[in-house]
Amino acid sequence: MHIKVKDLSFSYTQRLVLNKVTVDLKEGSFLALIGKNGTGKSTFIKCLLKIEPVPDNTIFYDGVDINTIKNFKNVGYVPQKLEFNYEFPITVNEILSSSYLKGKDLFYTSIINELNLNQIYRQNVNTLSGGQLQRVFIARSLLNHPRLLILDEPTVGIDKESMETLKNILSDLKKKGVTIIMSTHDTSFIKDLADYYLEFSELGDYNLIEATEV
Numbered sequence: 001m002h003i004k005v006k007d008l009s010f011s012y013t014q015r016l017v018l019n020k021v022t023v024d025l026k027e028g029s030f031l032a033l034i035g036k037n038g039t040g041k042s043t044f045i046k047c048l049l050k051i052e053p054v055p056d057n058t059i060f061y062d063g064v065d066i067n068t069i070k071n072f073k074n075v076g077y078v079p080q081k082l083e084f085n086y087e088f089p090i091t092v093n094e095i096l097s098s099s100y101l102k103g104k105d106l107f108y109t110s111i112i113n114e115l116n117l118n119q120i121y122r123q124n125v126n127t128l129s130g131g132q133l134q135r136v137f138i139a140r141s142l143l144n145h146p147r148l149l150i151l152d153e154p155t156v157g158i159d160k161e162s163m164e165t166l167k168n169i170l171s172d173l174k175k176k177g178v179t180i181i182m183s184t185h186d187t188s189f190i191k192d193l194a195d196y197y198l199e200f201s202e203l204g205d206y207n208l209i210e211a212t213e214v
């Protein structure tokens with residue numbers, strides 16, 4: 001999916017978090033969001049997903065203003081872990097099958113297998129470890145065949161093996177033309193994936209850097 005962000009500014013109260021951010025991402029690009037805690041990575045993601053309100057004519061999916069889009073088809077999202085309500089009583093099975101209406105077909109089982117979710121499939125999500133829960137969210141984000149995949153610090157808390165799996169999945173999706181936007185503090189994870197780095201700093205400032213310049 002082609003993603004365009006034009007002069008996006010955002011503040012929660014008085015403090016400016018995003019100051020006129022402009023990015024143009026062609027299909028199949030990987031944008032890494034980096035910067036210290038509290039500099040606006042998650043806020044940028046929430047604007048992209050319309051979780052936070054944005055003015056008209058600032059964010060476009062395939063040329064269409066997101067404010068005119070009713071439901072986001074083919075968009076996968078892995079929220080930052082701390083923001084999920086862990087008390088919600090639902091099993092892994094229920095979370096995943098409710099995101100995938102085609103039943104347990106080959107694609108569905110391949111994702112369950114790839115992310116190693118078989119053993120915890122019937123467990124309640126509030127009994128999962130942090131890394132297990134993170135893997136469930138990654139699986140869910142992949143189920144609707146995303147053309148845009150947005151991940152907010154997906155590597156936090158997952159083990160080395162799952163990290164490798166995730167890296168391979170992202171690399172494959174990128175080759176298939178999926179646009180990926182991912183925030184992280186783990187620069188080694190994104191080193192081979194990122195085409196662009198969007199580095200946020202305090203006071204809403206940002207730097208857009210091409211990976212070839214790093």
Ligand SMILES: Nc1ncnc2c1ncn2[C@@H]1O[C@H](COP(=O)(O)OP(=O)(O)OP(=O)(O)O)[C@@H](O)[C@H]1O
Pocket residue numbers: 012013017035036037038039040041042043044080
């Ligand atoms: N709902 C909110 N209401 C008010 N201020 C908020 C809200 N969410 C975030 N902020 C503030 O906006 C700024 C940016 O927060 P954001 O969550 O985007 O940072 P981040 O770069 O994702 O940080 P981290 O690396 O810790 O995840 C911070 O100063 C934060 O305190």
Ligand SMILES: [Mg+2]
Pocket residue numbers: 041042043080152
């Ligand atoms: Mg964040």
